Amino acid sequence: MSWRLMSDYDIPQFFYKMPQLPEELKDIPDRVSATFEGKTFFITGGSGFLGKVLIEKILRKSPNINKIYLLMRQKKGKDSKQRIHELFSSCLFDEVKKMHGASILDKVSAISGDVEAINLGISDADRAFLQKEVDMVIHAAATIRFDEALKKAVILNTRGTKQMMELASGIQNLKLFVYVSTAYCHLDQKVLEEKLYPSPMDPHKIIKSCELMDEELVEKVGEKILQGFPNSYAFTKNLAEAIVTEHIHKGMPIIIVRPSIVIPTWLEPLQGWTDNINGPTGLLIGAGKGVIRTMYCDNTGYADYMPVDICINALLLAMWNYMSNGETEKKVYNLTSNSEWQVTWQQIIDIGREIISHEVPLNNAVWYPGGSMKSSRLYHQICVLLFHMIPAYFIDSLIYLSGHKPILVKIQDRIxxxxxxxxxxxxxxxxxxxxxxxxxxxxxxxxxxxxFKLDGDGMDLKMYFRDCILAARKYILKEAPETIPRARQHMRMMYCLDMVSRIAFFAFFVWILVKWLSPLVSFFTLEAH
Structure with a gap:
């Protein structure tokens, strides 16, 4: 183990390496940005991870758009206007404010509504206004919780999409409707093509059934309804695609984009930025805090990842291709990367462990980052018991005795x-x-x-994950960069404790083995005499 990569007082900094346009390219027209000039957008899911980056990119690259209307519901006592203000308080929008002034944000307004409500919760007046004024619709709202209750997932993801299509079908000058699907909604297809697929079930019947039944009853018959789908998210997004496909066949101007696993920004407007701990970021944080020690996983396997800024570039380019290049026959775009580069689960763990152990440790880690992926489920379950649950109960007991509220067992249950x-x-x-x-x-x-960078040329995986961990540390965990030296000292202590524990465990195992073997040795020695 080496601690020579950085000194204790060397605090990593964020390197803002947004693509700078070379002087010799400034006279070349940006036709993509020009496509959206004067256009009026209606966007759902604008307060989500992908939605925020989408709005920022449109405002930064196409400041001459007419307007963006965001469907916003009341949440935590805040109305739609308050939530718009909160949205733009994010550091994600600092660059666009710097480039175009804070007044650029006046181009964004809220439409009060809720994808979960009947008729989207939009008033008749607002509906008439949208259908008169809007040119382009981007429907990105969805619950992305894989363990979401089936009824709620159907209402949000499937019925919500149905109601969005009904709204859009009444728009007078609709130029394009974009449905943000997922690359993981046709799981029976081991190679997913960029084409429309039929759904195994009638989405309208599923919607009607879920409307009529209460949530408890839906959950009871859930396994029969899902019919082989692993979770409510994949199932309801599959049904939603079927509804969108119906309207494609009716001649509406529609494209479907299917992002794979969307991960933190790579280049713009902030490196490594995210607002959630989904995907590999959550794994790295859990491992970095020492609470994830084992995973049941084929370590040679890989998932398909797409940095959110590249994903948004791809979405906007697909819109440009439809509207300006006239390629209206292309209805589906898989926003994926594995045809160009693949990162195995083992690579993610190895890179993350090196960064978190040596360069950018997290504060207050409960143990030194370690563990491994297991190809045996039984071995994994034994390790969960030994290295997750037993330590969690032990540490929670100490926390409880010190007068504080236990938390680790709950964390392990969520894990x-x-x-x-x-x-x-x-x-x-x-x-x-x-x-x-x-x-x-x-x-x-x-x-x-x-x-509108679309490829992975120039990506340094280690630097990318380092940026992701730095950003998660700052924006998700609220751990200031100035605490890194102290975190390194704590990590060294955890390393020593981990080594002492390993040696003690090995010594205890040898002692038990000797104690167990000694009577056998004595017995066979006596028998020999």
Whole structure:
């Protein structure tokens, strides 16, 4: 183990390396941004991870749009206008404010409503206004919880999409409707093509059934309804695609984009930025805090990841291709990356362990980052008991005796539930065809290739994950960079404790073995005499 990568007082900094447009490219037109000038957008899911990056990119690259209307519901006592203000308080929007002034945010307004409500909770006046004023609709709202109650997932993801299609069908000058699906909604397809697939069930019947039954009854018959789908998210997004497909066949201007696993920003507007701990970020944080020690996973397998800024570039380029290049026959774009680069689960763990152990440790780790992936479920379960649950109960007992509220057992329960979802995707393999997306590159000029980067050229995986951990530390865990030296000292202490524990455990095991073998040795010695 080496601690020479950085000194205790060397605090890593964020390197803002947003693509800078070379002087010789500034006279080349940016046709993608020009496509959206004067347009009026209606966007759902704007307060989500992908939605925030989408709004920021549109405002930064196309400041001459007419307006963006965001469907916003009341949440935690805050109305839609308050939530818009809260949205723009994020550091994600600092760059666009710097470039175009804070007044650029006046182009964004809230429409009060809720995807979960009947008719989206939109008033008749607002509905009429939207259908008169809007040119473009991007429907990205969804519950992305894999363990969401089935009824709620159907109402949000499937019925919500149905009601959005009904709203959009009445828009007078609709130029394009974009449905944000997922690359993991046709799990029976080991190679997902960029085409429309039929759903195994009638989405309208499922919606009606869930409306009529209470949540408890839906959950009781859930396994029969899901019919082989691993969770409510994949199932309801599959049904939603079927509804969108019906309207495609009716001639509505629609494209479906299917992102894979969307992960923190790579290049813009902030490196490593995220607002959640989904995907590999959550695994790295859990391992970095020392609470994840084992995973049941094929370590040679890989998942398909897409940095959210590249994902948004791909979405906007697909819209440009439809509207400006006239490729209206292309209805589906898989926003995926594994045809170009693949990162195994083992690589993620190895890179993350090196960064968190040596360079950017997290504060107050309960143990030194370690553990491994297991190919045996039984071995994994034994390790969960030994290295997750028993230590959690022991430490919680100490916490309780010190007069504080125990927390580690609850954390481990959440981790174990997360494992149930993770294991399905980690131990199965899918590949994705993204020829439609790749073909767009040949239509982009040199300026657009910089402004809307679509490839992974120049990505340093270690630097990327380092940026992700730094950003998660700062924005998710609220751990200031100035605490890194102290965290390194704590990590050294955890390393020593881990080594002492290993030696003690090994010595105890040898002692038990000797104690158990000694009578046998004596017995066979006497028998020999």
């Amino acid at each position: 174990n539930k997360g494992f149930e979802v993770f294991e399905y995707y980690a131990n199965n393999q899918w590949d994705f065809n993204n020829d439609n997306l790749r073909a767009i590159r040949h239509k982009m000029n040199d300026r657009e290739k910089v402004e």
